[in-house]
Amino acid sequence: GQNIDQPTEMTATEGAIVQINCTYQTSGFNGLFWYQQHAGEAPTFLSYNVLDGLEEKGRFSSFLSRSKGYSYLLLKELQMKDSASYLCAVRADTDKLIFGTGTRLQVFP
Amino acid sequence: DTGVSQDPRHKITKRGQNVTFRCDPISEHNRLYWYRQTLGQGPEFLTYFQNEAQLEKSRLLSDRFSAERPKGSFSTLEIQRTEQGDSAMYLCASSSLDRDTGELFFGEGSRLTVL
Secondary structure, eight states, X not given: OOEEEOOSEEEEETTOOEEEEEEEEOSSOSOEEEEEEOTTSXXXXXXXXXXXXXXXXXXXXXXXXXXXXXXXXXXXXOOGGGOEEEEEEEEOSSSSEEEOOOEEEEEXX | OOOOEEEOSEEEEOTTOOEEEXXXXXXXXXXXXXXXXXXXXXXXXXXXXXXXXXXXXXXXXOTTEEEEOTTSSOEEEEEOSOOGGGOEEEEEEEEXXXXXXXXXXXXXXXXXXXX
């Protein structure tokens, strides 16, 4: 079966750092994606990991450990506009993406 | 090209009616995906195409759902005899095999409400 787990909700303060974890169990693995989705809008691509390690892109970084079936998205210097849902998705043994339920992040002033 | 476009953006229908959604992908993208999303959930895979070939269809997908991509460009998703449980956001996404990451680019979605 395919299973992707991430926390349902998180809160953080403006200017802080937050880490959103994702664990997965899938039949095959061909990459892990993080998407951001603001309420009522389409998901937008944030990051992609296919090899172990950390990928940094501005205020956002994503980490992958394939042996542990684990990834995290790190958001630094949080801004109010970062309040959104963050979706972890895995490309498994076919080319479709399998999404987790998403983590709703609320940033407070 | 400005991105993936979907039509209509909103559809309200009565139970038992048929509805059809259209998706126009980014022009150079050869893969096209349909997902369904309900409130508080992540997108759920429905089906995907490479050019005009439908490569995979979710086992969870009822026979009332059918999708086509006749010329390998736009796609339609039809739901026959709609039920209240079909109420959801229907997302279309496209991707290119030529990109290393192969990330999906999503449209704004078509929101279906079945009364």
